[in-house]
Amino acid sequence: MSVLVEGLTVRFGDAVVLRDFDLAVRTGELLVVAGPSGCGKSTLLRAVAGLVPVAAGRVVVDGQVVRGTSRDRAMVFQDDGLLPWRTAQRNVELPLALQGVDRSGWRAAARRWLDRVGLAGFERHLPRELSGGMRQRVQLARTLAQRPKVVLMDEPFAALDAQTRADMQELVVEVLREAGTTTVFVTHDVDEAVRLGDRVVVLGTGEVDVRREAILAAVRS
């Protein structure tokens, strides 16, 4: 499923966070959007997710203009986004329950995805009983259980230690490739961008920094 961002402008009150921004993500591609804090990376993801109103321009996903949220576009948050009153298993079951899958179907699928991210045996743990890396694994399992066509990842590993982050990067690339989803991954870490992305876009102040994008492309090749 392709993602096309055309002339996107997003405002919060008087502040323009993104101005006339264009971006194209090919089906199955893992595109990394890098850039410093406050440059509008997260806002871009939220606009693609349908979580923020667009002042001008449009986001087109698979030929359809985005007018709100959809289960086809899943979001992975920096602070794990898990519901703290649900166990790991019940967090992963949630998107399946919302999709109307029958209860026995949820359970089996949730267990399978937890197993896939290396968390077999932790099904009954609450998020507070898991480490930061494990919580991100649960979030990844939850996202994959949703079977989205597009995954939007908002600095999901920013709070993790170096080793856990490296493990998670490896896991993410592996499972997203396996699932064949189109992914937009936001980070402020250039190393992470180079390591993960099929392509890297660098955001300056709400606009694509073509010069740095070219340098990164050279580094990658």
Next chain:
Amino acid sequence: MSARWVVRIGSLAAGLLLWQVLTATGTTAWLRFDRLPTVVEVAQRLVEQAGTAEFYTDLTASLGRIAVGFLLAATLGITLGIVVARSKVLGDVLQPLLEVVRPIPAIALVPIAILLFPTDEQGIVFITFVAAFFPILVSTRHAVRALPTMWEDAVRTMGGDRRHVLLNVVLPGTLPGVFGGLSVGMGVSWICVISAEMISGRYGVGYRTWQAYTIVDYPGVIVGMVTIGLLGWVTSAAVELAGRRATRWLPREATA
């Protein structure tokens, strides 16, 4: 029995002993303990009263008023708290009305309750309801507004609609705040039910306590006060326990 329980029971026993000594010796050191009944007199009066049907009629009358008033307040307070916090339109319509009525102490509404309701019983339940309603409403409203938006965003990007967000995020996520309001509401509703019973009741622990005062039965007054204290403690503990069970997911400090 753990050392902490020994301390707790010891503290209660020391309080009772002090009371007995001060009243039995008729101590008058600015405060006049010579006119107060001793612990033994109160205990004797409690045993006497516990043997009468009237005592249990009063107990069930007060508990029934609390149960009905508090449950109505919980239902309406939680519902309106969520509505006011989640809907701009309904917030604009309801909030000014609620904010004007909120500062009025529930007990000051007794004359209105007497005029408004056909029976005293309904008036007392109304006072109990009003007392618990506002703490529950305000706590719920704050809890809804304090919810991290990320949880709602997560459910929405899973394809969830407003109903899914309400059921999967708002209701469970606000429980800690809601139970804070229920705890406060239960305490205030006891204060108000007793006061309302003293003013316009025909049965109830508050009515009986006031009756005891008017016939100069001071041990009876203290029995009434102790009964109110125990009932308030038991019902508040029940709310506290329900809250702890419903919010097991919260991080808690380990207690010995």
